[in-house]
Each structure stands twice: as structure tokens, then as C-alpha cells.
Amino acid sequence: MLEQQPSKLRLKRQPIALKPNHQETIIAAVDTSTIKIGETSTGSIIAIRGATTWKQNRKYRYTRLGPFIFHITEENKNEVYSTLEKATFNTYYSSNRHASPHLMQMPTRLASLLERWLQTMLAKTLSHGLILFDGSLTSGTFDTPVQRMKEILSLARRNQNIVLAFSKMTSLRVNGYLITEHLPKHEPPYLLETTGLRFKPPIVVLGDVYVARLNKANYAFRLDIDRETPFQHRMAAVEKLLGNDLYMQGYPETLRLAHILCTFTANEVLAIKHFITRKHGIQIINRPDMHRLLFGPFGKGEIYS
Amino acid sequence: MKLYKKEGNILQVLSFPNENAEKGDYLLIEDPDARKALIAQVIDVQFASIPGVLEELLRTLPDGGVPIQGEDIDPLEIAPHITYIQDASLLVCKTRATLENEALSPSNSWLPSRSQSTIKKLSVPMLLKLANVEGTRPIILGGTKDSSLLTIDATAVDGTLNIITGKKGCGKSYLSKLLMASLIGYKATVVLFDLNGEYTSIGMTHDGKRNMYYDKVHALTPSQNFKVALDQLHLNVVMGILIHALHLPGTSSREFRRLWKHLKEKGRLTLQDLGEAIRNLNCNQHVRDALSSRYHALVNSGFFTDNLAESTLLDECLLKAKDHGGAIVINLRNTSTIDRQIVVEYVLGKLVDSLQSWKLNAVFLFAEEAHLYLRETYWDDIVTRMRHFGIFTTFITNQPDTIRESIYRQADNIFLFNFTNEHDLDVVSRASRVDAETVRSIARDLPPHHCLTLGKVVHDFPIVTRVRALDIKTMGETRLFFKNTK
Numbered sequence: 086m087l088e089q090q091p092s093k094l095r096l097k098r099q100p101i102a103l104k105p106n107h108q109e110t111i112i113a114a115v116d117t118s119t120i121k122i123g124e125t126s127t128g129s130i131i132a133i134r135g136a137t138t139w140k141q142n143r144k145y146r147y148t149r150l151g152p153f154i155f156h157i158t159e160e161n162k163n164e165v166y167s168t169l170e171k172a173t174f175n176t177y178y179s180s181n182r183h184a185s186p187h188l189m190q191m192p193t194r195l196a197s198l199l200e201r202w203l204q205t206m207l208a209k210t211l212s213h214g215l216i217l218f219d220g221s222l223t224s225g226t227f228d229t230p231v232q233r234m235k236e237i238l239s240l241a242r243r244n245q246n247i248v249l250a251f252s253k254m255t256s257l258r259v260n261g262y263l264i265t266e267h268l269p270k271h272e273p274p275y276l277l278e279t280t281g282l283r284f285k286p287p288i289v290v291l292g293d294v295y296v297a298r299l300n301k302a303n304y305a306f307r308l309d310i311d312r313e314t315p316f317q318h319r320m321a322a323v324e325k326l327l328g329n330d331l332y333m334q335g336y337p338e339t340l341r342l343a344h345i346l347c348t349f350t351a352n353e354v355l356a357i358k359h360f361i362t363r364k365h366g367i368q369i370i371n372r373p374d375m376h377r378l379l380f381g382p383f384g385k386g387e388i389y390s
Numbered sequence: 391m392k393l394y395k396k397e398g399n400i401l402q403v404l405s406f407p408n409e410n411a412e413k414g415d416y417l418l419i420e421d422p423d424a425r426k427a428l429i430a431q432v433i434d435v436q437f438a439s440i441p442g443v444l445e446e447l448l449r450t451l452p453d454g455g456v457p458i459q460g461e462d463i464d465p466l467e468i469a470p471h472i473t474y475i476q477d478a479s480l481l482v483c484k485t486r487a488t489l490e491n492e493a494l495s496p497s498n499s500w501l502p503s504r505s506q507s508t509i510k511k512l513s514v515p516m517l518l519k520l521a522n523v524e525g526t527r528p529i530i531l532g533g534t535k536d537s538s539l540l541t542i543d544a545t546a547v548d549g550t551l552n553i554i555t556g557k558k559g560c561g562k563s564y565l566s567k568l569l570m571a572s573l574i575g576y577k578a579t580v581v582l583f584d585l586n587g588e589y590t591s592i593g594m595t596h597d598g599k600r601n602m603y604y605d606k607v608h609a610l611t612p613s614q615n616f617k618v619a620l621d622q623l624h625l626n627v628v629m630g631i632l633i634h635a636l637h638l639p640g641t642s643s644r645e646f647r648r649l650w651k652h653l654k655e656k657g658r659l660t661l662q663d664l665g666e667a668i669r670n671l672n673c674n675q676h677v678r679d680a681l682s683s684r685y686h687a688l689v690n691s692g693f694f695t696d697n698l699a700e701s702t703l704l705d706e707c708l709l710k711a712k713d714h715g716g717a718i719v720i721n722l723r724n725t726s727t728i729d730r731q732i733v734v735e736y737v738l739g740k741l742v743d744s745l746q747s748w749k750l751n752a753v754f755l756f757a758e759e760a761h762l763y764l765r766e767t768y769w770d771d772i773v774t775r776m777r778h779f780g781i782f783t784t785f786i787t788n789q790p791d792t793i794r795e796s797i798y799r800q801a802d803n804i805f806l807f808n809f810t811n812e813h814d815l816d817v818v819s820r821a822s823r824v825d826a827e828t829v830r831s832i833a834r835d836l837p838p839h840h841c842l843t844l845g846k847v848v849h850d851f852p853i854v855t856r857v858r859a860l861d862i863k864t865m866g867e868t869r870l871f872f873k874n875t876k
Contacts, residue, residue, distance in 0.1 A: 138460075147460030152468050342458070345449045351442030356471035363471075 093281035096259045096296065100275035101320065103299075105327035111214035112330050113139040115203045116343035119196035122357050123369035128158030130369065131192040132357050135199045136347035137207055138339050139214075140330060145339065147346050150203070154357060156367065157191045166194060173202040174233065186227060197228035201237065208241035208248075215326055216241055217340045218250035222292030222309040223284070231289050238291060238311045247322040250292060250309040251340055257282075257294070257307065264296050265305040273298045273335075274327055276308065276320075293319075299327060302334040391509035393419060394480065399498055400827075401430050403481040403509060404438055407474060411435070411481050413832050414535065414842070414854035416512040418489070421502040426490045428502055429512060429520075430483035431852060433831040438478040446476060484828055486851055487521075494520055496850075514538045514853060521849040529572040531565070531843065532858040540855040542847040544576050547754070550846060551773055551800055552784040553793065555818060556807020561839035565805055565857045566756055566786050567592055570717050573754050574606045577715030579708065581741065582756040583734060583763065587723030594863040601861060606716040608707040612725055612733045613692030619701040620694060621659045625650055627739030635731035636687055642680040645673055649681075660696040661689060691729040693736070704740065712750055722763065730763040738768065738776070745779040752780030760785055761792035769794045790817040803845035808836040828852055 117135040124130075134151030155165060166186070170176065186194050200219075207216050224234035241248050257264045257279070264279065277296040284290060292309035299306075310319045331338035361367045376384030391409055395402040401419070405411050411432055420427040437443075450457055462469065485498035514534040518524065518541070525543025534540050547569070554562050570580050571592060582589055590611075593604035610616035620628075625647065632638040632646060649667055653659045668681045688694050695701055707718045720737055722730050744750040755772075757764065764772075772783050773796065785793055791813065798821040806829065809815050815833060819826035823845045832842050832854065839859075844852045 145458050147458060149460065149462045149464075151464070152466065154466060154468075346460075348445075350445045352440050352446050352476055353442065353468070353472055355440065355442075356468055356475045359475060360466070360468055360471045 093283065094257060094259055094264075095280045096264055097278045097280065098269055100269055100271045100277055101295075102271070103274040103276065103320070103324050103327055105274070106321065106324040107328035108325060109142075110325040110329050111139055111141050111211060112217065112326060112337065112339045113137060113207050113211055113214055114217035114219070114337065114340040114343040115200060115207055116219040116340065116347050117196045117200040117203065118344075118347040118349060119192040120349040120354060121192055122154070122354060122361070124372055125156065125367060126370060127160075128156060128162075129188060129191070130357075130361060130367065131155050131157060131195065132349065132354075133192065133196045133199055134347045134349065135196075135203045136343045137203055138343040138346065139211075140339050145342055147342065149346055150199070151347075152349070152353070152357060153195075153199075154361065155191075155195065157188060159188060162186065162188060162191055166191070166198070169195065169198055173198060174205075176233075194228055201229065201233055204237050205240060208237050208244065208246060211241075211246050212244040214246050215322055215329075216246050216248045217326075217337055217343075218248060218309075219253075219340060219344065220250055221252050221255075221290070221294075221307065222248070222250045222311065223288060223290050225284075225287040225289045231287070231291070234291050238313065242311065242313060247314055247318060248292075248311045249322060249326065251297070251337065252307040252309070253336070255307040264294075265307060268296070268298055268303075268305055273300055274323075276323065277305075297323070297335075299335045299337075300332045302332070304335040306336065391417070391481070393502060393504045393507050393509060396485075396501060399485045401428070401483040401485055403430075403432075403483055405435075405479045405481050407477040407479075411479075411511060412535065413835060414852075416486075416514070416517050416851070417481070417483060417509055418512040419502050419507050419509050421507045423503060423506055424500065426488055426500065426502070428485050428498060428500075429487045429489055429494070429517070429851075430485045431828070432481045433484050433828050434482040436480045436482060438480045440475055440478060443476055446472075482831075484825060489520060492520075511536075514540060517851055517853075518848075521851055523847075523849050523851075527576050529569065530858055531568065531841075532855040534853065534855055540843065540848075540853055542843070544573060544578070546847040547573070547782070547784075547803060548752070549777070549782055550802035551777065551782070551797065552803040552805065552845075553790075553798070553801045553818075553821070554784060554786045554805040554807075555790045555793075555809075556788065556833075556836075556841070557809055557811075557814070558788050559838065560807040560836070561841065561857050562786055562788065562805075562807055563588055563758075564839060564859060565807075565841060566758075566784065567862055568858060568860055569784065570754075570756060571603055571860060571862070574603060574711075574715040574717050577713075578754055579711040579715065579750060579752070580717040580754045580756065581737065582717060582719045583737075583758055583760070584719050584721050585723065585758045585762060587721045589717075589719045590721050591863040592717060592719070595861045596863050598863060603717070606711070606714065607719060608703075608710070608716060609719045609721055610703060610707065611721040611723075612729065615703060616720070616733075617693060617695040617697075617700045618704075618736060619696060619698050620661060620664060621698070622701055622705075623736070624739060624743055625654075627736055627743070630739055631688075631732050631735045632684055635728060635735050636684045638684050639680060641674075642677045642684075645671070645677050646681055646684075661694055662696060665689070687728060688732070691726075691732055693729060693732055704737075708744060708750060727762070734763045738781075741781055742776060742779055745781065750780070752782060755781050755783045756786060757783055758786040759789070759792070760787070761789070769797060773797060773800045790814050793817075795820055801845065803843070803847045806833050806836075806842040806844060807840070808838065809833050823850060824852075 115137050119133045122130040132152040132154045136149045138147045224231040279294045295308045296305050297308040392404045394404045415432045417430050418427050487494045488497050513536050515538045527544035528541045529544050531540045556562050590609035593607035595601045668685050671678050801821050815830045819829040840856050842854050
């Protein structure tokens with residue numbers, strides 16, 4: 086999701102020092118991924134998959150859902166999306182408010198829908214735990230209506246869970262610099278607090294944004310914490326995360342595993358192609374790459390965001 | 391299966407788990423448009439290079455090497471397709487022939503269509519039928535992997551030089567016994583140099599009863615039931631023994647030759663008279679000493695006798711074998727190195743003699759660990775001169791480097807059992823009827839009692855066989871210390 090640059094964003098230079106808290110706490114994470122399997126004469130074949138991982142009693146476990154395979158065409162894209170939205174949330178927040186998504190955006194839309202559903206399920210079923218989201222707590226987009234995100238956070242709070250959303254990349258800048266760069270010389274782990282973050286409507290951020298440097302690796306991440314959570318509880322949650330999870334390059338292992346488990350490998354793409362050809366007789370078309378065709382080695386192909 | 395690559399005579403074929411091809415299998419790659427088919431043999435099975443497999447494997451072990459526990463909810467059941475792709479294998483094959491109009495040709499210069507060709511396994515019986523490996527004197531070597539029998543024709547080992555090799559305990563003697571028994575079944579004369587006395591009971595079943603070969607197997611043990619009278623010996627044979635086995639110098643050899651002829655003329659060619667003549671020989675002391683020491687070596691071997699009644703067995707056996715077929719097993723067990731060489735020199739000389747005078751038509755000679763008794767010059771003799779007389783040799787060894795390279799180059803058939811040592815495989819792969827990759831790849835993985843048959847008997851289509859077990863009493867077992875101790 087593209088972040089619109091907010092005005093008056095400030096980063097407090099005084100770090101909030103953190104001390105790992107080893108009190109046994111369940112850490113759970115959610116991630117989804119999507120991939121375009123190929124094109125047919127009428128549309129695209131896409132696959133989505135989601136994974137929830139959790140660390141309990143020093144062991145990681147996972148539940149993986151999918152892959153789910155969709156044949157999306159111009160004709161069926163709205164129907165597919167609304168059917169899934171109805172099936173997962175029994176609501177239609179999005180479909181009436183925005184124009185139909187472009188066919189190329191459908192994979193991420195469907196993956197987001199699955200991700201929100203998995204987050205909802207986790208918020209419902211887990212109690213006194215930490216729920217890690219991949220990305221921010223920004224809402225008000227087609228993928229993430231404000232109401233849906235509010236409901237997820239509310240469910241989590243009701244079950245004494247705290248949501249921590251880690252963004253691997255951010256475009257938020259202060260004085261022209263990315264907030265995750267130019268870190269103060271302070272012994273990690275620590276958080277840097279931001280203030281003055283405002284987005285233009287309809288975008289709403291439902292969390293407070295921090296920069297989290299969780300170990301000595303020279304990487305920091307944008308961390309969104311539910312705004313409704315009191316400050317002391319927020320800090321306690323991050324400290325419990327530090328005391329209960331592992332870190333590779335300062336990123337929580339539970340979230341890393343969720344990402345790894347849901348990502349499609351080339352082998353799986355081949356298997357899915359094999360499945361759709363064998364089971365449904367769908368032929369994938371190899372359309373010529375016009376960039377390659379026209380520009381030869383200078384044609385790098387289209388780059389999609 | 392799908393044709394993936396061809397480089398020279400190496401084909402790479404993509405195979406999926408349900409297609410179940412293994413090393414040694416034959417494939418028929420049919421190009422319907424070209425109306426031709428390639429016959430290729432799988433010489434190696436590798437994992438197909440499937441993109442993403444490394445990631446797939448890595449993510450199953452992220453938790454400190456312990457597989458992460460979890461549940462996969464896979465409503466469309468894609469997982470079997472993933473494993474299907476992941477377990478795809480690449481068959482490295484060697485092209486063997488082209489099939490066109492139901493005739494085989496060794497050419498593989500054409501390229502079958504990658505998209506149109508169909509690939510299927512070619513059963514051994516079908517291959518043998520195409521290759522016309524059949525005849526009137528079948529020898530069933532054993533079973534192939536596809537539950538068919540590998541049958542060769544006895545005439546394909548007639549006039550040929552064969553090698554049976556493999557590491558210890560892998561079944562070489564099973565095969566040699568099988569070949570011997572089959573040959574004598576077709577009334578052939580077989581002579582075997584049995585180093586460990588393990589072939590002497592070919593005529594017995596495993597429970598000690600007589601089998602169908604009993605009357606045709608003649609076990610001769612030197613200095614026991616196998617003795618020779620000097621009068622029966624041809625001078626060349628004696629000179630061979632003295633020069634090659636007992637290393638008699640040239641001057642002494644000349645003196646001995648003269649002495650021998652003198653005794654022969656007088657009809658006094660006995661051990662006693664020979665000893666007497668050497669003692670009374672009027673010549674240089676060194677020459678007399680040299681002759682005397684060799685004379686005592688001959689006497690001490692116990693192989694020579696003055697009793698003519700004791701010395702007729704080999705002739706009798708050869709005569710019997712000529713008419714009805716039979717195996718003469720020369721039991722060299724408990725025979726010293728020198729005595730072994732004396733016996734072998736004598737037997738080979740006798741065979742050449744009998745063949746030259748047409749007392750015998752031809753002989754199949756089985757020589758086990760021949761380097762232990764065969765003199766240097768005999769190696770070339772066996773593949774050239776003796777072959778023309780009608781001695782067709784089969785070498786049996788577990789040390790392939792003891793057989794000369796020239797023997798490998800001229801070998802018509804090689805029966806190769808398991809070898810794991812690279813050096814051994816290198817030696818065998820020098821044979822002209824064998825390609826090194828096939829030998830290295832297939833022989834290394836052969837299970838016990840499985841043999842890769844190469845050469846004329848299989849029309850140069852290497853075939854893996856599990857050697858058929860005969861109901862023959864086993865004598866070659868190694869005596870073990872712990873076998874009977876509690």
C-alpha cells in the first residue's frame with residue numbers, strides 16, 4: 086500500500102529503552118501471499134495462501150490455509166470479491182464505495198481479504214497474547230475498510246491481546262530521511278516515538294507509529310501499536326515480545342515464519358499449473374513479453390508495484 | 391516421461407514419480423513423424439532441477455533443524471501435485487541404437503522431437519527380441535528387474551574371451567558355475583583352474599545328493615588323483631615348466647633338453663632315471679646343481695609319477711568330456727605357488743597338444759584369479775595363439791587390475807558385478823565393448839548377485855540380471871571364527 090506523505094510528522098530523538106520480559110506469552114503472527122500463476126484467454130489465474138504462526142512453550146507451530154486458486158476475469162472479478170467478502174465477514178464494506186478494482190490488483194485484494202479474516206480469527210481465539218501483523222494499522226483503503234480494522238483491533242482488545250504491526254518497508258520521512266534510518270546511538274532494544282502523523286481522508290491510521298530497533302542488527306522497523314492500548318501496556322507488550330521471540334536482523338521470528346510459510350515457491354507454481362491443467366483442463370497462455378520482443382536484452386519487462 | 395536434452399550420445403529424460411524408471415532400464419523414444427525410435431539405457435537417475443525446491447526444503451526446517459509442527463489446510467489438495475513435481479527425476483540415458491522398420495542400427499545421429507516423442511520403458515524380452523538375442527542353445531542367466539529372464543545363447547560364448555569380475559562375495563562363482571553347468575549341458579568340454587576348491591562339488595546338490603552334472607564333473611587334485619608320468623610329457627611342456635615355473639637358466643635348459651632327448655630315445659624317461667642321469671651328468675657343477683634342484687622341485691611336487699596307472703586320469707576325463715561334455719576341475723587348493731604353476735603349465739600344454747592333434751575340438755577354460763598361476767607370456771598367448779587352437783578363456787577375478795589391459799581390450803563379454811572402488815571401475819571400463827559411464831554408474835550400485843552383462847552375448851545392450859541360483863553344493867564359503875562360537 087502506498088503511504089501518502091503526512092504533514093507535521095515528528096520523530097522523538099529520545100529512545101524509549103526496553104527490557105526483555107520473559108514472562109510466558111503467546112506470540113502469534115499472520116501473513117498472506119499471492120501469486121499470478123498465468124494468463125488465460127479471458128483473464129488470470131491467481132493463487133493466495135495465508136499462514137498463522139505462533140510460539141508457545143518455546144515451540145513454533147503453524148496453520149496454513151490454501152493455496153486457493155481463482156480464475157479472475159473482467160466479468161467475474163466483482164462477484165468473486167463480494168462472494169468472498171460475504172463468506173468471510175458477512176459484510177460489504179468495500180464493494181459499493183469504490184470503483185471495481187483493476188484485474189491486476191485483484192491478487193492483492195483477495196490476499197488482503199484473507200489476511201484480515203485470519204487476523205480476525207486470531208483476535209477472536211487468542212487471549213492474553215501478542216498478535217503480530219505484517220504491515221501497518223493504516224485503514225480506509227479498498228483492501229482495509231476502517232470499520233473492519235477497528236473491529237479486528239476491538240476483538241483483540243476484548244480478549245486482552247495486543248496488536249503489534251511491523252512494516253518491513255516504510256516511506257514515512259522526517260526531514261527528508263526515512264524514519265527507520267539515521268538511528269540514535271543508543272544501546273538497543275529501544276523504540277522511537279513519532280508524533281503528528283496525519284493522513285488525508287479516507288486514510289486513517291488506527292495505531293501510533295514507532296520505530297523499533299529490537300537488537301543490535303542495524304535494522305529498524307516501523308511498528309504500529311493499537312492507539313486504544315494504554316502506553317504502559319504497549320511498552321509491556323513490546324518487552325514481552327523481546328523476551329519470548331527470537332530475532333533475525335531485528336525482525337520477530339514468528340512473523341518471519343508466517344511470511345516464509347505462506348510464500349509461494351517456484352515449485353509450487355509449477356504444481357499449481359499442473360493441477361489446473363490436469364484437474365480443470367485450463368490452458369495457460371504464454372503471451373509474448375512485448376518489452377523483450379521489442380527491446381531484446383534492454384527490455385526488462387513491466388514492473389508492477 | 392519427456393525428452394529434455396541430448397548431448398552426444400547422452401540423453402536426459404524428465405521422469406515423474408509414478409513412472410518408476412531405474413538405472414539399467416531401457417527406454418524407447420519414439421518419434422511418430424520420423425517413424426524412428428531411439429533405444430536408450432538409463433545410466434543414472436538424478437533429481438530434476440526444479441526451481442524453488444531448495445526454498446521448499448529450507449522452510450520445513452526453520453526451527454533449529456527440527457521440522458516445524460503445523461497443519462496444512464489444503465482444500466484443493468495441491469500438496470500431492472507439489473510432491474509430484476518435487477520428486478521428478480532426471481534420467482541420464484545412453485543411446486544404444488536406433489529402431490527403424492523393425493531393424494536395429496547402432497546409429498544415433500538423429501534427434502527425436504522433444505515435443506512429439508513418446509517415451510516408454512522397453513522390457514528386456516522385447517529388447518532381446520529386437521536385438522535378436524536368441525539361439526538354439528539358451529543359457530538362462532537369471533531374472534531381470536522386470537521379472538523376465540535373461541537368456542543368452544551358448545554359441546555367443548563360443549570362441550570368445552570372457553571376464554567375470556566383481557568384488558568379493560558378490561556372486562562371481564555363482565555365475566561361473568552357472569555358465570560351466572550350462573556349457574557341459576550342451577556337451578562342451580570345460581577346464582577350470584579352481585584356486586579354492588569351490589568348484590569340485592558342482593556335481594552335488596546343496597544337501598549333498600548327486601545332481602544331473604555329477605557324472606560330468608571330474609575333480610582332479612594334483613599329487614592326489616592327478617599325477618603325470620614323465621613319458622607322457624611333451625618336451626616343450628617340460629621346458630615350459632622348467633623355464634617359466636622353476637626359472638631354469640638358458641645354459642642349463644639346453645643341457646636338460648639334451649638329457650631328456652637322450653632318455654627318451656632309450657625309453658627310460660622316468661623320474662628315477664632322470665635323477666640318475668642328472669647326478670651322472672658330466673658338465674659344469676653349476677649346471678648340474680641347477681638341474682638337480684629343479685629335479686627335486688619336480689619330485690617334491692608329488693605331481694609326477696613313474697606309475698603309468700596313476701597318470702591316465704586327465705586323458706580319460708578329456709576323452710569323456712569330448713564325447714558327452716564335462717568339466718575338469720583342477721583343484722589348486724592346498725597347492726604351493728610353484729606347484730600350482732607346474733600344474734597349470736602342464737594342463738595348458740596338454741590342452742594345446744590335444745587341440746593341435748584334434749583329440750579335442752575346443753575347450754572352455756575358466757581361470758580363477760589367473761594372476762596367481764599364469765605366467766606373463768601366457769596372457770597374450772591366451773587371447774591370440776591359444777584362442778586359435780580352440781581354448782576359449784573366461785577369467786574370474788575380484789582384482790580387475792591383475793588382468794592385463796590387452797585382455798580387457800579384446801574381451802568379448804564382461805560379466806560385471808558390484809565394485810565401489812573407482813580404480814577397479816576404471817580398469818574394467820577400458821574394455822572396448824564397454825562405455826566407461828555405463829560401467830561406473832551402474833556397476834557401483836549393483837546389489838549382490840546382480841551382474842551387468844556386457845558384450846557379444848547381449849548384442850552390446852548392457853543388461854542387469856540377478857544371477858540364477860543353481861542347486862549346487864557351496865564350497866567357496868569363507869571359514870569364520872565366530873560362526874560356531876557362542
